Amino acid sequence: MRYMATYDLMETLRNTNQWLGASALSFASYPAFAMVPNPALQWMAAWGEVTERSFQRMVAKPDWGIHSFTCEDGKDHLVNVETVVEGDFGDLIHFKVMGRETKPRQVMLVAPMSGHYATLLRSTVISLLPDCEVYITDWHNARDIPVSAGKFDIEDYTLYLVDYMRHLGPDTHVIAVCQPAPLTLAATAYLAGEEPDAQPRSLTLIGGPIDPDANATDVTDFGHRVTMGQLEQMMIQRVGFKYKGVGRKVYPGLLQLSSFMSMNADRHSKAFSEQIQRVMKGEASDHDAHNRFYDEYLAVMDMTAEFYLSTVDRIFKKGEIAKNAFTIEGKPVDIAKITNVAVKTVEGADDDISAPGQCVAALDLCTGLPDDMKASHLEPGAGHYGIFAGKSWRNNIRPLVLEFIDANAGPRKKAKAKTAKPTPKAANKPTKAAK
Known part of the structure; x- marks a missing residue:
């Protein structure tokens, strides 16, 4: 059960962050706030939009889009x-x-x-x-x-x-x-x-x-640094009840993604900060360079x-x-x-x-x-x-x-x-x- 509990915990954290982003966007976009324009609300809405999109993409298989x-x-x-x-x-x-x-x-x-x-x-x-x-x-x-x-x-x-x-x-x-x-x-x-x-x-x-x-x-x-026993203890989890592969031991895509991101943490942090600024200014679009790259990069699968x-x-x-x-x-x-x-x-x-x-x-x-x-x-x-x-x-x-x-x-x-x-x-x- 320990392996399954950690898998479901990661999915819960992902789902929670997606919900927080959606909530922030919804709250900061409340029509009544338009009477008192505030940069903090604009930033919250932009942060919510970027956050919701990012965490939502992590569990969706991208389409080939080659029509x-x-x-x-x-x-x-x-x-x-x-x-x-x-x-x-x-x-x-x-x-x-x-x-x-x-x-x-x-x-x-x-x-x-x-x-x-x-x-x-x-x-x-x-x-x-x-x-x-x-x-x-x-x-x-x-x-x-x-x-x-x-x-x-x-x-x-x-x-x-x-x-x-x-x-x-x-x-x-x-x-x-x-x-x-x-x-x-x-x-x-x-x-x-x-x-x-x-x-x-x-x-x-x-x-x-x-x-x-x-x-x-x-x-x-x-x-070379880690032993196989350490890898199995640290990296392997069992798929939770939400998916067809329930009980299968996997190396979760979310765990792999965290490794990818940590290798170039400064660059990714800067990219998301700049995207939030672009959304605030109305300069972002659904298929801009940031979204095209991260829609693919954030979509991960379990091995x-x-x-x-x-x-x-x-x-x-x-x-x-x-x-x-x-x-x-x-x-x-x-x-x-x-x-x-x-x-x-x-x-x-x-x-x-x-x-x-x-x-x-x-x-x-x-x-x-x-x-x-x-x-x-x-x-x-x-x-x-x-x-x-x-x-x-x-x-x-x-x-x-x-x-x-x-x-x-x-x-x-x-x-x-x-x-x-x-x-x-x-x-x-x-x-x-x-x-």
């Missing part, structure tokens, strides 16, 4: 978000552009499952839609998944990616953003050993912790406890990917078996989460891959977010990634013959293809 875009023919084409593979813990979705011929570039974006929804990559999707058929992993909020669905750890996550790659076929180009980079590399290696013909054409790893110790950050230091704990233990503490010692159901996954999948890494020079050196380590692990199928890029002045969104991505990184995809879109290079073995059945992996 249409203008194609080469100069016409606006509708975009349908279609689920192509369903699973208990995540789906593979496709942004189908109606009335447009299928693009030759087929891209699968692997979204992070580190506290935010896949919609965090909305701008990345929009930037790729004109040139690619875009698919993306849409992970589910653990609080909404019944306990009867079973566990979901990093091995299950990897097997989900294997299933997605199998479904899309060998002409796929995979782009993994941040957290999933090491597991996407492992999924490709798994296919290389079990089903080589199902491997993607290329693999682009963006700012991921392949070798967290290559260049330590606060994130990697935290993973299963086993996924969070196994990530810290096996990726950060033991460095199983960095040491090429990762296993699935006790069977080694050898990254050296990747021999004909082009691999590119992208890092930001100012990335304070996955610092330069952590991601490019993937190239050294691919010992079976020819040098002409390896590439890397270090983006000057780019932080963690900038390497997959914003100007750095749009102007510099995206063109390089598309160029890399095109350079490796031809016939696959011949790999050494391997004996295919039957794929072991994965617990909880997706099996239903949407019709």
